[in-house]
Amino acid sequence: MKTIEDMKKDTKEDASKAWTTSIAFSSPEKTIVRGYKLEELIDKLSFHEMIFLVLTGRLPSKGEAAVVNAIFVSCAEHGISPPSITSARIIASGGSPFQAAVAGGVLALGEHHGGxxxxxxxxxxxxxxxxxxxxxxxxxxxxxxxxxxxxxxxxxxxxxxxxxxxxxxxxxxxxxxxxxxxxxxxxxxxxxxxxxxxxxxxxxxxxxxxxxxxxLGKAFFIIPRTVGICAHVYEELAKEKPFRRLDAEETGYSGKDGLHLS
Ligand SMILES: CC(C)(COP(=O)(O)OP(=O)(O)OC[C@H]1O[C@@H](n2cnc3c(N)ncnc32)[C@H](O)[C@@H]1OP(=O)(O)O)[C@@H](O)C(=O)NCCC(=O)NCCS
CATH class of the missing domain: 1.10.230.10 (Cytochrome P450-Terp, domain 2)
Structure with missing residues (x-):
């Protein structure tokens, strides 16, 4: 299992550079991702295999690829009620741009939802x-x-x-x-x-x-569920009237009434 120390060893530190990464490199001549030419990856890898490579730095075995694909399929969508979906749809309904609504949905993923x-x-x-x-x-x-x-x-x-x-x-x-x-x-x-x-x-x-x-645990939920969030934001924008809100009978006021400023 790669520790943060292993990842530091993977990166050839170049003191002349402010930022270095072992993940990818691109120049006018070539783009390399985790050591492989991007064109070769486009030709030969499935999306879930590419995600595994980018996240972990190595290609998955056949079995790992099948398991990771199954994880992504299982987490892509689970209905309208979870906090990530309702919040994304409400943000879209308020008139914010698509990416803001998707980001809002991702922000609702937390300790109790995906975390x-x-x-x-x-x-x-x-x-x-x-x-x-x-x-x-x-x-x-x-x-x-x-x-x-x-x-x-x-x-x-x-x-x-x-x-x-x-x-x-x-x-x-x-x-x-x-x-x-x-x-x-x-x-x-x-x-x-x-x-x-x-x-x-x-x-x-x-x-x-x-x-x-x-x-890396949360990545294995955030990545697939973002697919569902995008679909819900699109549906909200395409099919629903703007300004979605609770009806009066669904909300209550539990504060004081009748106070006066002296
Ligand atoms: C998912 C979850 C929120 C569902 O909760 P729920 O079915 O509504 O159950 P409640 O919150 O009402 O808890 C009922 C009882 O089960 C216990 N319980 C529920 N999940 C528990 C867990 N993971 N570990 C220990 N006890 C647990 C509660 O402590 C409570 O016991 P108590 O009556 O002695 O106080 C809850 O099981 C949980 O917090 N799990 C851990 C977090 C998690 O795995 N989230 C991902 C969900 S896909």
């Missing part, structure tokens, strides 16, 4: 050699929620089942997935209720098994 991938991946990568029961007891004892578990509507998250199935078929599921499944059982024991390994938790475990550092 659990990073937090769960950190725990899995740092603690998957420990006893899952002890890790769960510690978190439950501190009244902390285990990121990547539980769901508002699913008792079992169907996206998790499919992702783990694809990962098993391609030999990608390893120690992080095993730990994540063990945690699900231990959480049920400790909390007395089923808290399913949700799609964020499954992605987090798969990132660990593909050697992708937890700091």
């Amino acid at each position: 659990a991938i990073e937090a769960a991946a950190k725990i899995f990568q740092e603690r998957s050699r420990e006893d899952p029961a002890a890790v769960v007891n510690e978190m439950v004892g501190k009244k902390q929620r285990f990121p990547g578990y539980g769901h508002k509507i699913y008792a079992t998250d169907p996206r998790t089942i499919k992702l783990l199935d694809i990962a098993q078929q391609h030999g990608i599921a390893g120690t992080h997935v095993s730990f994540a499944i063990a945690v699900e059982k231990e959480l049920e024991r400790a909390k007395g209720q089923k808290l399913c390994l949700n799609v964020d938790g499954a992605i987090a475990a798969l990132l660990g098994d593909m050697g992708i550092g937890w700091r």
Whole structure:
């Protein structure tokens, strides 16, 4: 797994340059991305393979490509209700430009919406050699929620089942997935209720098994969900009347009334 220290080693530091990067380079003669000519990448790579290369600095194996593609498909869209979609549509409805509405939607992705991938991946990568029961007891004892578990509507998250199935078929599921499944059982024991390994938790475990550092976790939700956000912003602009707002009967006032300035 590449640490930030490894990434620093990958970059040939040139003291004469204010900024250096190991990601890409372009000149009138050639454009190189992660060491490969861009024309060759255009010819030979799928979009998800290109995303893997740009993010991690290496080409995915066949199995990794299948898993990452499945992750992107599973996260691209999930309906109108999540905060990223409602906020993007409201911003578009107010008359802001397309890109402002999309950016607003991305800003609504946070700890409770997509952000659990990073937090769960950190725990899995740092603690998957420990006893899952002890890790769960510690978190439950501190009244902390285990990121990547539980769901508002699913008792079992169907996206998790499919992702783990694809990962098993391609030999990608390893120690992080095993730990994540063990945690699900231990959480049920400790909390007395089923808290399913949700799609964020499954992605987090798969990132660990593909050697992708937890700091990249949010990228694996932001990238695909931006597709859904763009579609919703377009639909809002094309089909809805501007100035979307709650009706009077949907809102209430809970403040004081009848005050006077002395
Ligand atoms: C996703 C989530 C918000 C759904 O919550 P919910 O179904 O509305 O459940 P509630 O927030 O009402 O919590 C109900 C109980 O389950 C517990 N619980 C829910 N998720 C939990 C988790 N991940 N770890 C530990 N306990 C959890 C709560 O502490 C609460 O227990 P209590 O009654 O002892 O206080 C919640 O499960 C959660 O916060 N999960 C962690 C974050 C996460 O993975 N988000 C990504 C979702 S795809």
